[in-house]
Amino acid sequence: MKRQTKDKLVFWLFLAPALFSFIIVVIIPFFMGIYYSMTDWQAVPGVAVNWVGLDNYRAMFSDIRFQYSLLRTFLFTLLSVISINVVALIFAFLVTREIKFRNFFRAGFFVPNLIGGLVLGYIWQFIFKSVVPQIGGTLGIEFIENLLILADPNLTLLGLITAYTWQYAGYIMMIYVAALLNVPQELLEASEIDGANSWQKFKSITMPMIAQAFTITSFLTLVTSFKQYDIIVALTNGGPTGIFRGEVVNSTELLAVHIYNVAFKYNNMAEGQARAVIFFLLLSVVSIAQVYNNKKKEIEM
Amino acid sequence: MLTKKRLSKILLALITVILFLIVLFPFFIVIINSAKSSLEIITNPIALPERWGQLIDNIVNIWTNPSINYASSVYASTIITVLSLFFISVFSAMAAWVLVRTKTRLSNFIFLIFISGLVIPFQVVMFPLVSLFRMIGANLNIQLLRSYQGMIFAYIGFGAPLAVFMFHGFIKSIPFELEEAALIDGCSKPRIFFSIIMPILKPIFVTICILNAIWIWNDFLLPSLILGIGQPLQTIPLAISAFAGSFVKRWDLIMTAALMAAAPIIIGFLFGQKHIIKGMVSGSIK
Numbered sequence: 001m002k003r004q005t006k007d008k009l010v011f012w013l014f015l016a017p018a019l020f021s022f023i024i025v026v027i028i029p030f031f032m033g034i035y036y037s038m039t040d041w042q043a044v045p046g047v048a049v050n051w052v053g054l055d056n057y058r059a060m061f062s063d064i065r066f067q068y069s070l071l072r073t074f075l076f077t078l079l080s081v082i083s084i085n086v087v088a089l090i091f092a093f094l095v096t097r098e099i100k101f102r103n104f105f106r107a108g109f110f111v112p113n114l115i116g117g118l119v120l121g122y123i124w125q126f127i128f129k130s131v132v133p134q135i136g137g138t139l140g141i142e143f144i145e146n147l148l149i150l151a152d153p154n155l156t157l158l159g160l161i162t163a164y165t166w167q168y169a170g171y172i173m174m175i176y177v178a179a180l181l182n183v184p185q186e187l188l189e190a191s192e193i194d195g196a197n198s199w200q201k202f203k204s205i206t207m208p209m210i211a212q213a214f215t216i217t218s219f220l221t222l223v224t225s226f227k228q229y230d231i232i233v234a235l236t237n238g239g240p241t242g243i244f245r246g247e248v249v250n251s252t253e254l255l256a257v258h259i260y261n262v263a264f265k266y267n268n269m270a271e272g273q274a275r276a277v278i279f280f281l282l283l284s285v286v287s288i289a290q291v292y293n294n295k296k297k298e299i300e301m
Numbered sequence: 302m303l304t305k306k307r308l309s310k311i312l313l314a315l316i317t318v319i320l321f322l323i324v325l326f327p328f329f330i331v332i333i334n335s336a337k338s339s340l341e342i343i344t345n346p347i348a349l350p351e352r353w354g355q356l357i358d359n360i361v362n363i364w365t366n367p368s369i370n371y372a373s374s375v376y377a378s379t380i381i382t383v384l385s386l387f388f389i390s391v392f393s394a395m396a397a398w399v400l401v402r403t404k405t406r407l408s409n410f411i412f413l414i415f416i417s418g419l420v421i422p423f424q425v426v427m428f429p430l431v432s433l434f435r436m437i438g439a440n441l442n443i444q445l446l447r448s449y450q451g452m453i454f455a456y457i458g459f460g461a462p463l464a465v466f467m468f469h470g471f472i473k474s475i476p477f478e479l480e481e482a483a484l485i486d487g488c489s490k491p492r493i494f495f496s497i498i499m500p501i502l503k504p505i506f507v508t509i510c511i512l513n514a515i516w517i518w519n520d521f522l523l524p525s526l527i528l529g530i531g532q533p534l535q536t537i538p539l540a541i542s543a544f545a546g547s548f549v550k551r552w553d554l555i556m557t558a559a560l561m562a563a564a565p566i567i568i569g570f571l572f573g574q575k576h577i578i579k580g581m582v583s584g585s586i587k
Binding site: 006007010011014015017018019021022023024025026027028029030032033036043045090091094095097098099100105106107108109110111112113114115116117118119122123124126127130131134135138166170171174175178227229230233234255256259260263269272273276277279280283284287 | 334392414421433461582
């Protein structure tokens with residue numbers, strides 16, 4: 001009996017610091033957030049909070065800026081997932097060939113991942129604003145010289161994707177490298193003897209072997225693209241403005257930025273919180289669907 | 302046949318080198334423009350600097366700049382990162398260990414609560430978190446906003462789920478016999494953990510510290526809410542953001558600031574390259 005009490009004490013003492021911090025920092029604010037999203041909460045101490053039901057959610061769905069932000073976020077996420085995975089796969093194939101200094105190249109491709117999104121955003125802002133026109137000028141190509149990437153809504157989105165791919169592809173590459181190094185060489189050699197060409201080898205041996213890696217990378221890129229905030233704030237700060245269904249909208253105000261702006265720039269905490277709850281739900285649905293889909297595909301292969 | 306194979310090899314190497322140069326191009330741009338004056342950078346941002354000594358001038362300029370306050374920002378970033386890493390990894394290892402070794406419905410449930418933290422995005426908790434911290438400050442007189450303790454406390458809470466999850470998976474593979482023998486010898490439970498289990502967990506500690514170090518050092522949104530931008534206590538990303546906001550056109554200094562912000566973490570990477578890459582990849586796969 002005495003030992004059992006002691007064990008219980010150890011259990012709670014060891015658990016307490018991590019569990020306590022986690023509950024205070026994540027769990028309680030999570031439930032507070034769901035409650036606040038159905039009130040007129042202003043985050044001002046002393047101001048009473050009134051229940052408004054689903055008003056914030058209704059306001060959100062009829063808000064054109066929100067609809068537009070949602071569409072742009074989906075577009076950005078889709079294009080980023082494709083761009084990052086394609087670039088990462090190319091990198092991974094190259095640095096797993098028999099070339100000299102491949103570890104050096106691997107490290108080089110990986111390094112941008114260490115740069116924080118904020119610093120990275122400023123660097124790319126400079127590149128798009130000053131360096132690209134200068135390159136155009138030096139090469140004498142007028143089109144590039146006059147290219148104002150950060151002034152056009154669609155080009156800006158592509159610029160964001162470029163900067164983001166630069167940061168993230170090296171990391172995803174490493175996961176593909178780990179998977180590619182797991183492809184048994186004997187299998188490739190055996191198939192070569194049987195007369196398989198490069199494409200057949202790739203399709204029938206390498207592809208299925210990296211399917212496992214693809215589950216991880218597609219999930220990671222999807223979720224992190226969807227949540228992107230730092231790079232956008234530093235690179236475009238949501239701009240430039242565009243027109244959507246007759247209203248002025250910020251063309252790169254993707255969801256994470258939109259939530260922040262609704263709360264702080266447009267001073268509506270409760271509506272910002274309601275959008276954050278939808279953000280959470282979308283992320284959960286997308287994540288679950290993605291994992292489910294990939295698990296199914298793996299088995300079929 | 303042999304020449305064809307060799308040709309394709311050369312071609313592959315060439316493509317690799319070209320892509321490598323493209324990837325490193327932004328770094329090149331940052332370095333050359335950190336060594337330019339504000340006039341020089343406007344005239345030609347892709348030319349090599351006229352005088353590399355300008356780099357020192359710019360560094361001194363950033364170092365002494367009151368809004369960036371480099372020395373104190375690096376100090377704050379270092380304190381926050383190191384202490385957060387220490388507490389995240391030790392507390393999470395302790396929690397994971399008792400959760401694995403206590404097989405009750407309660408411990409399963411608590412583990413599930415931790416796991417749920419992995420799918421809760423920061424955005425959905427950030428506004429209430431600030432509110433809650435403010436309430437705690439007003440009612441319990443514990444200063445969590447604009448303070449080291451609040452910042453580190455928040456990182457422990459956000460870092461715990463992944464760390465507990467990773468430790469949990471690893472501890473499950475440690476045979477219980479190891480602990481049993483020590484128990485029979487009269488070793489107390491906390492001692493078993495600190496002198497037997499902790500040393501075995503070393504590889505996971507390294508992985509968790511690397512993953513979290515890169516996250517915490519570069520993090521912007523959470524510190525901007527907890528510490529605020531333009532306050533005396535600020536981390537490197539906050540300082541850069543405050544600085545770039547007030548000097549929108551001073552690209553020479555912004556580039557130098559970017560260089561100085563990235564330098565510590567890149568130097569760290571060069572020292573522990575192998576561990577870092579391995580740790581980050583295994584972290585993502587688990």
